[in-house]
Amino acid sequence: xxxxxxAIILGLCLSVMGLGIFMSMKIxxxxxxxxxxxxxxGAVITAILLLNNVSFFIIIPIVFIAGAIAGCVTALIxxxxxxxxxxxGILTMTALYSVNLIILGRSNQPLIxxxxxxxxxxxxxxxxxxxxxxxxxxxxxxxxxxxxxKTDFGIAMRATGNNAQMVRALxxxxxxxxxxxxxxxxxxxxxxxxxVAQYQFFADINMGIxxxxxxxxxxxxxxxxQKLFKLNSIIWQILMVxxxxxxxxxxxxxxxxxxxxxxxxxxxxxxxxxxxVGITRFxxxx
Amino acid sequence: xIQLISINKTFNKGQATENNAINxxxxxxxxxxxxxxxxxxxxxxxxxxxxxxxxxLTDSGKIIFNEQHDVTxxxxxxxxxxxxxxxxxxxxxxxxxxTVLDNFRLASIRTKSKNISVGINQNFIQKVKESxxxxxxxxxxxxxxxxxxxxxxxRQAITLLMxxxxxxxxxxxxxxxxxxxPKSASVVMETANHLITSLQLTAILVTHNLxxxxxxxxxxxxxxxxxxxxxxxxxxKSNLNNAEIFQWFQ
Numbered sequence: 001x002x003x004x005x006x007a008i009i010l011g012l013c014l015s016v017m018g019l020g021i022f023m024s025m026k027i028x029x030x031x032x033x034x035x036x037x038x039x040x041x042g043a044v045i046t047a048i049l050l051l052n053n054v055s056f057f058i059i060i061p062i063v064f065i066a067g068a069i070a071g072c073v074t075a076l077i078x079x080x081x082x083x084x085x086x087x088x089g090i091l092t093m094t095a096l097y098s099v100n101l102i103i104l105g106r107s108n109q110p111l112i113x114x115x116x117x118x119x120x121x122x123x124x125x126x127x128x129x130x131x132x133x134x135x136x137x138x139x140x141x142x143x144x145x146x147x148x149x150k151t152d153f154g155i156a157m158r159a160t161g162n163n164a165q166m167v168r169a170l171x172x173x174x175x176x177x178x179x180x181x182x183x184x185x186x187x188x189x190x191x192x193x194x195x196v197a198q199y200q201f202f203a204d205i206n207m208g209i210x211x212x213x214x215x216x217x218x219x220x221x222x223x224x225x226q227k228l229f230k231l232n233s234i235i236w237q238i239l240m241v242x243x244x245x246x247x248x249x250x251x252x253x254x255x256x257x258x259x260x261x262x263x264x265x266x267x268x269x270x271x272x273x274x275x276x277v278g279i280t281r282f283x284x285x286x
Numbered sequence: 287x288i289q290l291i292s293i294n295k296t297f298n299k300g301q302a303t304e305n306n307a308i309n310x311x312x313x314x315x316x317x318x319x320x321x322x323x324x325x326x327x328x329x330x331x332x333x334x335x336x337x338x339x340x341x342x343l344t345d346s347g348k349i350i351f352n353e354q355h356d357v358t359x360x361x362x363x364x365x366x367x368x369x370x371x372x373x374x375x376x377x378x379x380x381x382x383x384x385t386v387l388d389n390f391r392l393a394s395i396r397t398k399s400k401n402i403s404v405g406i407n408q409n410f411i412q413k414v415k416e417s418x419x420x421x422x423x424x425x426x427x428x429x430x431x432x433x434x435x436x437x438x439x440x441r442q443a444i445t446l447l448m449x450x451x452x453x454x455x456x457x458x459x460x461x462x463x464x465x466x467x468p469k470s471a472s473v474v475m476e477t478a479n480h481l482i483t484s485l486q487l488t489a490i491l492v493t494h495n496l497x498x499x500x501x502x503x504x505x506x507x508x509x510x511x512x513x514x515x516x517x518x519x520x521x522x523k524s525n526l527n528n529a530e531i532f533q534w535f536q
Contacts, residue, residue, distance in 0.1 A: 147404075148402060150404050150406075151401065151402045151403055151404050151405070152391065152392075152395055152400045152401050152402075152403065152404075152405045153400045153401060153402045155384065155388050155391055155392050155400070156392060156400040158381070158383070158384055158388070159381040159384055159388070159392055161383075162381035162383040162384060163378065163380070163381040163382065165373075165378050166378060166380060166381055167363075167381075167392070168341075168362050168363045169339075169362065169363075169366065169370070169371045169373075169379070170363075170366060170392050170393055170396045171363050171364075171366035171367070171395075171396045171397060171398075172363055172392075172400065173361075173363050174363075232432070
């Protein structure tokens with residue numbers, strides 16, 4: 001049982017990154033893969049500051065700002081140099097690998113015996129306690145994010161990804177909006193790195209490699225659910241991303257617990273995403 | 287209201303495809319004037335409209351609004367304090383993934399900053415419903431639907447109402463009915479005409495439609511090869527008949 005709850009907690013931690021991808025891909029319609037770099041950035045900053053006995057309360061804003069800067073760099077390359085968003089993301093991600101390595105100073109850093117966010121005690125049981133902490137964080141983030149997206153500024157953000165020409169005609173600088181958007185997206189991603197590093201008690205320079213697929217997968221699955229159940233409101237879209245991220249990790253956990261060859265894990269992941277996304281497409285044709 | 291002082295715009299300068307789209311055009315449009323611009327394809331009508339809106343920045347010359355605001359170097363989103371626009375493509379004026387209500391909310395703060403506060407309240411919803419009911423399309427019952435689920439005619443009509451939902455002084459219409467069926471086209475043009483007169487807007491309509499050119503506006507301009515070749519006002523315009531304008535299109 002603990003095995004599955006562990007998967008759920010990891011899914012919840014990673015759902016914050018899913019929300020970041022949701023912002024960039026669904027709200028702003030920009031395929032941003034700075035993610036691999038900004039996720040690790042969040043983790044290595046957390047690791048190094050925890051080792052220097054900095055309180056995680058102070059680390060949180062630092063991680064958010066660092067992620068936002070990474071997002072700004074990608075957005076500036078994309079909007080000012082008119083370089084394709086995918087390429088801009090790859091450039092930033094590549095550059096961040098060196099930045100992360102310099103920050104961490106080594107390729108792997110264990111965080112045993114550090115006072116971190118999961119040291120807060122609600123329950124004696126370690127796993128229930130961690131689950132509660134992550135749920136509280138997710139709840140706060142969901143409320144903030146769904147509120148922002150409902151405000152006038154949020155409407156302008158959503159419209160930017162939907163119809164850039166229209167928002168310009170309505171007095172919105174769409175380039176500036178995209179910079180804001182990628183900043184928010186990557187600060188969420190960095191925050192996911194913050195959570196996972198503390199949950200797993202280590203930061204690794206390679207922990208972000210391919211992580212963008214996990215986020216993209218949850219957004220795609222959420223998108224499929226949204227179409228299947230016709231859940232169009234913002235709050236449902238956000239909740240679906242979180243649920244999908246957890247589902248994603250659960251499928252991986254179940255696969256492993258069935259004793260399937262771990263080498264097949266990535267193949268099963270891909271088939272799972274394809275299966276969920278495929279259902280909605282099939283229904284449409286039929 | 288709008289003053290163009292010898293503006294020029296050349297596309298692909300120095301290349302084989304060089305195109306002198308606007309050639310030393312000077313034009314003064316008074317407040318509350320409703321100007322119709324006609325001309326064949328490539329005559330520079332749309333480019334002129336884009337220069338006024340700021341989507342295209344001119345190579346030389348000056349653009350002045352209200353006798354005092356030099357907007358020559360301002361970008362399109364900075365000129366929206368004065369200008370609202372209706373595009374030829376009915377899909378451009380609205381955001382398809384957002385609800386009708388969200389679209390109206392964004393339009394209602396065109397000249398203002400977009401703050402982190404929720405602006406949609408019961409009052410606002412009522413205002414949007416009242417505005418939509420004037421169209422007689424039953425759209426007031428669809429405010430929570432995504433705009434993408436509506437027809438082109440409905441979307442163009444919504445864009446029109448949105449364009450005056452915040453204070454506006456200049457309305458630019460770039461062939462607003464070109465992609466619409468005759469019935470939707472007439473609803474859109476009648477609504478536009480009503481809004482322009484009742485709100486005393488300064489308006490510019492680019493059109494290829496003879497009937498629209500005759501019926502609407504109190505000034506007509508013909509463009510050819512990036513220059514203004516005819517400019518008729520009030521009585522001169524109302525004295526025009528179909529045959530004469532038809533000649534212009536030859």
